[in-house]
Amino acid sequence: IMRNIVLSWIMFVSLMSCKDDGVHPVAIEDGMYVIDRHGLVENYAPDFSKNKIYVYMITGCMNEWLSRTPRGKIERIMDDNPDWELLVYVDGSVKDTSKVRAKLEQYDCNIPVIVDTKGVFRKLNGMKEVILWGGIYDKNDVMIGVGVIGDGLSMFDSEFEKAKRRIYERNR
Secondary structure, three states: OHHHHHHHHHHHHHHHOOOOOOOOOOOOOOOEEEEEOOEEOOOOOOOOOOEEEEEEEEHHHHHHHHHOOOOOHHHHHHHHOOOEEEEEEEEOOOOHHHHHHHHHHHOOOOOOEEEEOOOHHHHHOOOOOOOEEEEEEOOOOOEEEEOOOOOOOOOHHHHHHHHHHHHHHHHO
């Protein structure tokens, strides 16, 4: 229980320490490796024109995040919301790509993860002290909610429903 309290506090501090005025999407570039549970993903091209769900973490948080996420939940959310793009950035080294793949395999998670070996996403978005963060952004990269997708300690589910309602109301 104490561990969960500490993790909840870390996630809260991480969420609060991020800028809420927007995020800078980072395209796949040199020093970034897209990994899924089967290995390296060739020709991965995120669609930045969609609404976006971001997750950013240091490599060591991947196990914590996925261990608190019911199997298949992330994939179900994304399948049910095709107008949204999931972008998961992991700040790590080249050797961390095998760890990321192993964790995705261990938790039967079928999502692409961008291992950012140069810390481009972290630097561009001012996440120097952040270890785990999630944000819900509209097509214009304006934050409309916070939370780490799938994570049982996160407020993602309720925030995502509110975000979808806001976008729907705005587009009516």
